[in-house]
Amino acid sequence: MESTVTLSVEIPKSPPLVAPVLQKDRIQSIDVLRGIALLGILLMNIPYFAMPDYFTKSFAQDPASPNFWTLTVVTILFEGKMRALFSIVFGAGILLFTSRKEESGQPFKALFFQRMGWLVIFGLMHAHLTLWLGDILYFYGLIGMLAFLFRKMKPKYMAMGVPLVAIFGFVAGTLFYQNIREKRLAYKDAVTAQTQQKALSPTQKKALVEWRAIEKERIPNKAEVAENTRLMKSSYSDVAKYVRPKAWDGQTKYLLFSIGDVLALMLLGMALFKWGFLTGQWSKRNYWYVMLVGYAVGLALVIFNYYKMDYLIGANVAPWLARMEVTPINWMGLIYPVQRILLVMAHVAAVILLLKSGIAQGVMRRLAAVGQMAFTNYIMQTVFCTLIFFGYGLNYFAELEYYQLYYVVAGIWLVQLIISPIWLKHYRFGPLEWLWRSLTYRQLQPMRKEEEQE
Structure with missing residues (x-):
């Protein structure tokens, strides 16, 4: 019989004092996974700190460019996966926070909602004061309150949320896509009438106005791209003029589009925690199975999707619009949630296998320290990037090649991997x-x- 090596996962009884978890009670695998997710998120975020609209247009279809291969690797291995991993670990964290207190009879519901409420406030400050339009703290605070309500559910039902939300998300996304498509077709009909010098009906006039609004928000023209770039390379108030409306739209107008995906991933994290997958309680054979199947199927799907949607179409607006005009349903959208879950599960299994093997324990300890300080490190990444790229800092916005951004990423990673364990030698948090x-x-x-x- 195969002997299994399990990581330290026992959840000890809480002391009578209502207080945060002690250092000795932390679970290493959870901290390591959180640290990897935190560092990985910067891979996806940094272009939106540093690059203008349509930044991939010049190289998305150019295999001779180092930018192309950087984009390819980042998209295939990390795009969506790091955010999914962070949501999964956050869901596990909800159980960690509540279970210790619940087992010992401590009050915890008010504490939990206070905790999430403060996270919402921090998220608003992060978006509108630090000026990061991709903030996740606000969403995690709100959606964490919803996830809390499902914490007693059986793991198998929690895990069902992922395929259900994937189906719901595809249906909702298709309805949204078809709405945009109808407005595009109505716009083309109006433009054709204009070209033929026909009098436009009220419906056609409305179609022109509606499509122009969509273009302004989602498909900026050259003049708007130049203006957006100018704002980002200017003063704090000018950067805020560009960032705050987009951040606010994400936190209000598009909030409903974020809830299902993040909630399902949090619930999946709870299920994987209850099953022992996140804490190393499965056999090595099972982790190997998850990793190999996840990478084999997931990579095949994501590479196919990348080739069809990113390489062939690229960042060019014209072929994207032409495809939309003749494609009523974007069936390729079904691939994304499948490949993302397969690859994030494979990534987790690979990390757990490394922890079980005892290899690179020094690196793992540093990753755990980064994960233990994930909140501080997340905001630190924003501070570094805004001061490097925005106009009121070093003003490197739109100045670097895409691949050069990842030298900055490596530098920030190095700082956080060095500083985090040093800080935690002396401080609890x-x-x-x-x-x-x-x-x-x-x-x-x-x-x-x-x-x-003690």
Whole structure:
């Protein structure tokens, strides 16, 4: 019989004091996975800190360019997967937060909702003061409150949320796509009438106005691209003029489009935690099986999708619109949720196998430290990137090649991998983790290690 190596996963009884988890009670695999997700998210975020609209247009179909291969690797291996992993680990974190307190009879519901409420506030500040239009804290705070309500559900029903949301998301996405498509076709009909010098009906006039609004929001023209770039390379107030409306739209107008996906992934994280998958309780054979199947099928799907949708069409608006005009349903949209889950599960299995093997433990400890300070490191990434790329900082916006952005990523990773474990040698929490916990528990938490209660 195969002997299995399990990571430390027992959830100890909480002490009578209502307080954050102690260092000795942390689960290494969860911290490592959170650290990997946190670092990986920067791979996807950095172009939106640094690049103008349509930044892939010049190289998306040019295999001779290093930018092309950088984009290909990042898209295939990491796009969507790191955000999914972060959501999965966040879901597991909900159970970790509540289970210790619930087992010992401590009050926890009010604490949890206070915790999520402060996360919502931090997310608003992150988006509108630090000026990052891709903030996730706001969404995680709101959706975390919903996920909390399902924490008692059986794992098999939690996991069913992923395919159900994938189907619902495809249907909703198709309805949205068809709405845009109808407006595009109505616009073309109006333009044809204009070209033939026919009098436009009220419906045709409306079609011109509606499509122009869509273009302004989603398909900026050259003049608008230049203006957006100018704003990003200007003062804080000018950057805010560009970022804040987009961030606010995401937090209001498009909020409903985010809830299902993130909630399903959080619930999947709860299920995987209950099943022991995230904590190393499965056999090595089963982790190998998940990894090999996930990579074999997932990579085949994502490469096919990348070739059809990114390489052949690229970032060129004209072929994308031409395809939409003749394609009533974008069936390729079914591939994305499948390949993403397969690959994120494969990534997790690979990490757990590394932890079980004992290889690269020094790196794993550093990743765990980054994950333990994920809140601080997430905001630190934004501060670094805004000060490097935005006009009120070093003003490197639209100045670097796409592949050169990942030198900046490597530099930020190096800083966080070095600083995080050094900080945690002396302190219980990262600075923002300490603030978050102090606000949640409504009392200042002990910060230095010697203050930690045994």
